[in-house]
Amino acid sequence: MPDAKPPLTLLIAAPRGFCAGVDRAIRIVELALERYGAPVYVRHEIVHNKFVVEALKTKGAVFVPELDQVPDGVPVVFSAHGVPKAVPAKAEARGLDYIDATCPLVSKVHRQAERHIEKDRHILFIGHAGHPEVIGTLGQVPAGSITLIETRADAEAVIPADPERLAFLTQTTLSVDDTAEIVDILRRRFPSIEAPKREDICYATSNRQAAVKAIAGRCDAMLVIGAPNSSNSVRLVEVAEREGTRARLVGRGSDIDFDWLGDVRTLGITAGASAPEVLVREVVDAIAQRFEIEEAPVDGVEERMTFKLPAGLAA
Template sequence: MERPMHPLTLYLAAPRGFCAGVDRAIKIVELALQKWGAPVYVRHEIVHNKYVVDALRAQGAIFVEEVSDCPADRPVIFSAHGVPKSVPAEAASRNMIAVDATCPLVTKVHNEAARHHENGLQMIMIGHKGHPEVIGTMGQLPPGEVLLVETPQDVTTLQVRDPGKLAWITQTTLSVDDTAQVVTALQARFPAILGPHKEDICYATTNRQAAVKAVAGKIDALLVIGAPNSSNSMRLVEVGRAAGCAYSQLVQRAADIDWRALATAKAVGVTAGASAPEELVNEVVAAFRARYVVTLEQVETAVEDVEFKVPKILRDPIGA
């Protein structure tokens, strides 16, 4: 005899999933395939999501780690995270067609760093060591011009050239609350330090974290759909825990859900990182419906209507 299904409320956080920068990056690969045919080469994962990367691979995209891995006669696309200046320079030296899918909000940080550098300031970047966005941003300036910190503790040991000539920038996908603590430490140690005119942490990261905070008090568990190498997704897991949801876990897809851990849950929150497609959210909801009598509720804290244009080279016909 089948056991009766228990009632469960699923709270869907909104905004969730794709942001405008990710949307644009995926569109760039698809349009490049339409314009030049397969294969099109992409340096690094276009966005940090296996489902998305696999879907583009099936259409003819080939993902590589370096421009040197690409044949010179095929187009190369740079990922949404941004690249050091040396990367487009290498593509240009080989006369390659190169398309930059860097998120415009990351480009804004690059331009900020360049402007401060021109004004004689040394940059301090708040970010995660080894993340492609951090490598790309630090690679906009000569070695030693951008110093990286991750925590308030890092600030205490920082060796700078001139404490009176500093500016700070951040990775766009950080925890808003954690970053505020690092900024406070920087301002306490270097009172003259300049900050961005407008927050570097992007609207999508901020909005998704606010939505998780709004859901956290209503739920017994939080599932964040995203990839382990996705910074903004991992931050959502941390934000959920910090907001009081002890069971806050990353899942790449429905198959990763630990149902035993949710055995006593009566309310579960679901969100998705900025590079996770809505299909994966629907897949998770369907998995819950197969096991519970689900009541679905959306908790919306903001409405997003941001859209970024694709590069001109993809809007122009071939030969233009």
């Protein structure tokens, strides 16, 4: 008789996985394929998840890093992370049909940036260098009108030309706690700095981090389903670790390191905003091969946010 599997309680965070912006972006690619037929080109990954990207490839989406790699005469979709203004301008100059799948919450940050520049304010932008969302936001306004702030040290060191004419904005997928610490420094150093009317960190990022905090203290370890280049997923690992729980990022069920899990008795699971629920179930199924699992109920915020599709694609 085979050895009995050890018991394991699973706490699956709520909410988790896809947010409204990711749902919308994927749907835009699917509808573009229905409208135009394959191939539809997509500049950069539509969202940061290999499983999602590969699924769209099988339907006829072609992902390219730059607009120069999009042939003439075919439609192109811009990713959910947003693009610099120069990208749609270049598409228009080439006569390309393009569809902008930028998350509306990212677009809101873009509009705020434009308004601050119109009012002659210099922007301190809290974010991670090289992230597509940051590149897109910096590309909304003239060069030199935004200073990127990545760390608390950056916030302490920045010396703006006019401390009385400042505003700050943030990337939408940051750590809520880390960002609050940076904002506190900026407010202390520059009391008149203009803040966003509403927090720029998006509802989905905030909710998923709160959901991790709600269960981390009850877990021996946590798995976060998401991609290494997914900012919001990496932040979930950091949040769990900050709560004192060891955590690891996994792409899917086959990525689980069971040696790392060790003798856990209670395991937390969550998923970043670009990871579909099917991968959550795949991870649970993989764990069930080794453990006798029991899923404990977890209550969380119910998300009802939806975003309109671009004109011309909506049914």
